[in-house]
Amino acid sequence: MASRTNGDDGKLDRSLAEQFLDVLGPVDRWHDHEHIGDFGSPARVDMEQLLEPVAKAGPVSRLGPLEKVHAFWFAGMSCDGCSVAVTGAEKPSLEDLLMGAHPGLPRIVLHHPVLDLEGGPNFLRAHERAIKGELDAPYVIILEGSITDENKAMETGGFWASNGEEPWGKDGVERAVTANEWVARLAPGAAASIAIGTCATWGGIPSAQGNPTGAMSLMDFLGKDYRSTFGVPVVNVPGCPPIGDNFNETVAAILYFLQGFGPLPEFDELGRPAWLFGETVHRHCVRGAYYEEGAYAEEFGDPECLVEIGCWGPVVNCNITSRGAINHVGGCMNVGGACIGCTMPGFPDKFTPFHKTPPGSRVSTTASRLLGSVIKPLRMYSNEHLNREVRWDIHGDVPSGWASEKSEPGALRGAGHKLYDKLRRTTDTGRQDNETWGKRTEWTQARDPELEPQLPRGGELPEEREVSSQEPG
Ligand code: SF4
Numbered sequence: 352m353a354s355r356t357n358g359d360d361g362k363l364d365r366s367l368a369e370q371f372l373d374v375l376g377p378v379d380r381w382h383d384h385e386h387i388g389d390f391g392s393p394a395r396v397d398m399e400q401l402l403e404p405v406a407k408a409g410p411v412s413r414l415g416p417l418e419k420v421h422a423f424w425f426a427g428m429s430c431d432g433c434s435v436a437v438t439g440a441e442k443p444s445l446e447d448l449l450m451g452a453h454p455g456l457p458r459i460v461l462h463h464p465v466l467d468l469e470g471g472p473n474f475l476r477a478h479e480r481a482i483k484g485e486l487d488a489p490y491v492i493i494l495e496g497s498i499t500d501e502n503k504a505m506e507t508g509g510f511w512a513s514n515g516e517e518p519w520g521k522d523g524v525e526r527a528v529t530a531n532e533w534v535a536r537l538a539p540g541a542a543a544s545i546a547i548g549t550c551a552t553w554g555g556i557p558s559a560q561g562n563p564t565g566a567m568s569l570m571d572f573l574g575k576d577y578r579s580t581f582g583v584p585v586v587n588v589p590g591c592p593p594i595g596d597n598f599n600e601t602v603a604a605i606l607y608f609l610q611g612f613g614p615l616p617e618f619d620e621l622g623r624p625a626w627l628f629g630e631t632v633h634r635h636c637v638r639g640a641y642y643e644e645g646a647y648a649e650e651f652g653d654p655e656c657l658v659e660i661g662c663w664g665p666v667v668n669c670n671i672t673s674r675g676a677i678n679h680v681g682g683c684m685n686v687g688g689a690c691i692g693c694t695m696p697g698f699p700d701k702f703t704p705f706h707k708t709p710p711g712s713r714v715s716t717t718a719s720r721l722l723g724s725v726i727k728p729l730r731m732y733s734n735e736h737l738n739r740e741v742r743w744d745i746h747g748d749v750p751s752g753w754a755s756e757k758s759e760p761g762a763l764r765g766a767g768h769k770l771y772d773k774l775r776r777t778t779d780t781g782r783q784d785n786e787t788w789g790k791r792t793e794w795t796q797a798r799d800p801e802l803e804p805q806l807p808r809g810g811e812l813p814e815e816r817e818v819s820s821q822e823p824g
């Protein structure tokens with residue numbers, strides 16, 4: 352992996368993954384599972400054996416050709432936050448995917464180093480079958496965390512991110528197998544290769560300036576020409592951590608495709624699900640109206656737009672303000688956090704220093720402040736008018752015990768409100784030519800006999816009648 356170019360034109364002829372395998376060579380020795388026995392979990396079964404009797408659907412209820420798909424989860428330079436996010440997903444939940452609870456979706460047999468029951472060689476049994484081509488169903492690979500330059504670590508006999516051991520050392524000695532190696536060996540035969548979280552999609556925090564590991568993304572490692580056995584390039588679901596629902600929904604969409612129920616869902620030019628990352632997070636932000644009115648928070652905890660204390664939302668592709676963090680709850684600006692661009696390929700280096708005003712925002716915040724100085728008072732003015740019943744305008748009084756301190760609009764503001772109402776009615780093509788302010792004159796009289804009667808159309812007073820105790824007045 353140390354060599355980043357190997358063609359005369361400076362481009363990679365072989366991907367870094369292929370070059371890594373050139374160094375490691377093929378493998379042909381495996382754990383002796385007969386000798387190891389079924390030890391590995393207290394239940395003496397592996398995860399698949401445990402779930403299969405309850406998860407397996409009958410041939411009638413299973414709609415597509417695939418009954419199950421294996422999913423191999425690997426961890427490079429990661430904090431495991433992506434695993435936590437996925438276990439919190441709701442639509443669909445991880446449990447539903449494992450149980451094959453969605454009609455038409457094959458169930459997922461997940462091989463996850465933290466979530467599986469078994470450990471050690473028993474956990475790696477399915478991995479070995481996949482390399483040997485003996486697995487009983489198609490598989491996908493999922494990478495959490497970034498790929499590292501393991502060649503560099505090997506120079507001193509070490510490794511950066513190991514995911515178990517195999518007897519692939521000299522003379523069958525067990526040696527650490529890195530996330531890189533699993534990915535390099537399994538990606539060519541995978542039905543899909545999916546990167547979860549910003550470390551796996553773009554390198555993320557482990558690849559920040561000054562890191563010693565040479566950290567990079569799954570896409571960097573597998574290269575531009577990589578295609579899965581179903582012809583799919585690397586799929587990227589970024590976020591630090593990603594929204595669990597974003598990931599599970601994407602997996603479900605890919606499974607529908609593998610099942611033959613639909614076309615490949617739309618991905619953008621960087622392999623992100625286009626329907627999830629096509630908009631900036633600013634466009635759906637709960638604080639967007641403050642930005643428009645030029646009202647900005649000065650410190651965390653203020654309710655206004657957070658741009659001047661470091662929010663990059665207007666230029667960041669993310670859907671957390673509309674989707675929430677878990678089950679439509681939480682999510683950065685919804686709970687007071689400024690966007691630091693964690694879903695973006697430029698994260699983190701292009702967003703530092705965090706929590707300082709992004710330089711590009713000066714133009715728009717200055718324009719919004721100017722516009723807001725006019726728009727905001729006008730809106731407050733209309734808001735005051737719309738917060739009054741027509742009856743209260745007639746009576747000149749708000750009959751609310753809560754409003755004892757609230758003064759009536761003065762002559763100027765009252766005239767303004769009437770003008771506003773006249774303007775509104777100019778576009779009302781279906782209007783009757785009623786007196787705008789005289790809809791309920793009989794009740795006005797009942798309340799205030801001194802008040803000058805306002806005649807309805809035709810000039811006659813309505814028939815005298817008793818005012819019911821149910822009626823206001
Ligand atoms: S808090 Fe951020 S995303 Fe929300 S309106 Fe302000 S700049 Fe936009």
Ligand code: SF4
Binds near residue numbers: 691694
């Ligand atoms: S709003 Fe910004 S910081 Fe929050 S998840 Fe989205 S990209 Fe990351």
